[in-house]
Amino acid sequence: xxxxxxxxxxxxxxLRTKESLNASLSFAVVxxxxxxFAFDPSGxxxxxxxxxxxxxxxxxxxxxxxxxxxxxxxxxDCLEVLLASPVSGAQLFLGKSIASFVLLLGxxxxxxxxxxIFYNLTWTPRFLPLLGIFVLGTWxxxxxxxxxxALTVNLSLRELMxxxxxxxxxxxxxxxxxxxxTILLSGNDIGGDDLVWLRLxxxxxxxFTTLALALVETILVR
Amino acid sequence: xEKNIRIGIGAxxxxxxxxxxxxxxxxxxxEMDQGPIYRIFFYHLPAYFTAMCCYLAALAASVxxxxxxxxRYDAVAMAATEVGLAFAAVNLITGMxxxxxxxxxxxxxxxxxxxALICWLVYFGYLMLxxxxxxPSERAKNSAVLSIFSFVSVAITYKAIEWWRTQHPGPVxxxxxxxxxxxxxxxxxxxANFLALLLLAIVMVTVRLHQETLQRQIDGLRRRAHAL
Numbered sequence: 376x377x378x379x380x381x382x383x384x385x386x387x388x389x390l391r392t393k394e395s396l397n398a399s400l401s402f403a404v405v406x407x408x409x410x411x412f413a414f415d416p417s418g419x420x421x422x423x424x425x426x427x428x429x430x431x432x433x434x435x436x437x438x439x440x441x442x443x444x445x446x447x448x449x450x451x452d453c454l455e456v457l458l459a460s461p462v463s464g465a466q467l468f469l470g471k472s473i474a475s476f477v478l479l480l481g482x483x484x485x486x487x488x489x490x491x492i493f494y495n496l497t498w499t500p501r502f503l504p505l506l507g508i509f510v511l512g513t514w515x516x517x518x519x520x521x522x523x524x525a526l527t528v529n530l531s532l533r534e535l536m537x538x539x540x541x542x543x544x545x546x547x548x549x550x551x552x553x554x555x556x557t558i559l560l561s562g563n564d565i566g567g568d569d570l571v572w573l574r575l576x577x578x579x580x581x582x583f584t585t586l587a588l589a590l591v592e593t594i595l596v597r
Numbered sequence: 598x599e600k601n602i603r604i605g606i607g608a609x610x611x612x613x614x615x616x617x618x619x620x621x622x623x624x625x626x627x628e629m630d631q632g633p634i635y636r637i638f639f640y641h642l643p644a645y646f647t648a649m650c651c652y653l654a655a656l657a658a659s660v661x662x663x664x665x666x667x668x669r670y671d672a673v674a675m676a677a678t679e680v681g682l683a684f685a686a687v688n689l690i691t692g693m694x695x696x697x698x699x700x701x702x703x704x705x706x707x708x709x710x711x712x713a714l715i716c717w718l719v720y721f722g723y724l725m726l727x728x729x730x731x732x733p734s735e736r737a738k739n740s741a742v743l744s745i746f747s748f749v750s751v752a753i754t755y756k757a758i759e760w761w762r763t764q765h766p767g768p769v770x771x772x773x774x775x776x777x778x779x780x781x782x783x784x785x786x787x788x789a790n791f792l793a794l795l796l797l798a799i800v801m802v803t804v805r806l807h808q809e810t811l812q813r814q815i816d817g818l819r820r821r822a823h824a825l
Contacts, residue, residue: 519746522746526726526739526742526743527726527729529730529735530729530730531729532729536725536726536729539722539725540722540725540726540743543715543718543719543722543750544719544722544746544747544749544750546715547753571760582749583746583749586745586746586749590663590742590745590746593663593738593741593742594738594739594742
């Protein structure tokens with residue numbers, strides 16, 4: 376259970392400085408505000424693209440958190456020390472993924488009511504299935520994002536490279552999460568043909584978690 | 598010797614392409630519903646298959662690099678990806694031209710088209726990552742991992758016409774449908790042009806590998822000059 380220790384360490388250090396948490400949350404609110412200028416936020420059609428809007432906000436805010444995931448360890452050569460410690464690469468990666476997951480899920484849960492108020496949407500009746508979709512989508516985002524954060528940690532252009540690599544590859548998960556969130560925010564239940572999106576989301580999480588855990592050791596070992 | 602083999606394969610690919618072009622333009626009749634524009638499929642589909650083969654080769658080379666740590670495999674992965682991107686671009690562009698004539702629009706946000714574009718962007722990201730890392734072994738290792746991840750998008754693109762209802766035509770080749778949906782002469786020509794483009798891709802990959810070897814030699818000489 377060393378990965379939990381790593382996750383707690385990351386969460387503790389983030390909650391002390393609130394560096395990426397504040398930046399990410401304020402960025403999310405700014406984007407929510409900007410979207411309202413792109414179309415009529417009081418229109419009937421808002422529910423139809425609500426999932427898309429919400430997940431774009433989460434993806435942008437997520438990139439800020441994920442960028443810091445490994446970069447946080449760069450000062451004072453902390454990453455080298457972590458790698459030299461008896462913690463395996465997979466445990467370190469899993470711990471960091473869990474920490475980013477918790478932070479991002481927290482931001483999403485704060486954004487949801489703000490989104491509901493700004494765009495006049497009722498989300499409370501289907502909160503539990505919505506939470507399930509948030510958990511699945513956010514896990515896909517963080518597992519892939521943390522891996523790419525490890526891939527790009529030593530690059531001078533890492534802030535640019537991470538979203539460039541992450542977003543195209545994340546599309547299956549984003550697409551499914553957007554679709555399912557839209558269904559729920561439009562006041563419908565997930566069922567019938569929509570289950571294919573749920574299967575896609577779960578499949579994405581399983582495939583990429585397995586691949587990431589199998590390959591992360593290769594990336595981290597110098 | 599290696600150069601002669603390359604020239605030989607290149608000449609064979611060129612001759613085959615010319616012969617195929619002749620047959621496509623003058624021997625094969627127009628398609629009943631689409632008219633003459635259907636001929637673009639003889640480049641659209643083989644270019645897609647060639648790109649898939651290149652991505653598959655890049656995946657195999659990346660896995661081999663991670664197991665054997667030989668930089669030659671990394672060079673193969675890079676060369677195959679670059680050539681694959683070029684053929685994938687041919688596939689996208691020919692598809693857009695066909696779409697403009699048949700559908701009346703250059704681009705439809707349909708699952709297959711979108712996935713082909715995503716796939717292109719994912720592999721373009723692979724090349725961007727390579728450019729951003731200076732250390733050769735670090736670059737080889739990280740890009741090999743990315744190449745393995747990127748292949749997931751290739752698999753999804755391949756299956757997209759079965760998983761989603763798309764505007765893009767469904768599978769037509771008999772090995773996928775189990776039935777003869779198109780004229781056997783046309784299907785034979787698709788395979789013949791695939792062979793020609795595949796040979797062309799092999800030549801392009803070997804030329805790129807040769808350039809890479811020369812680049813490594815130049816880098817080595819430069820380092821020696823600095824040391825002196």
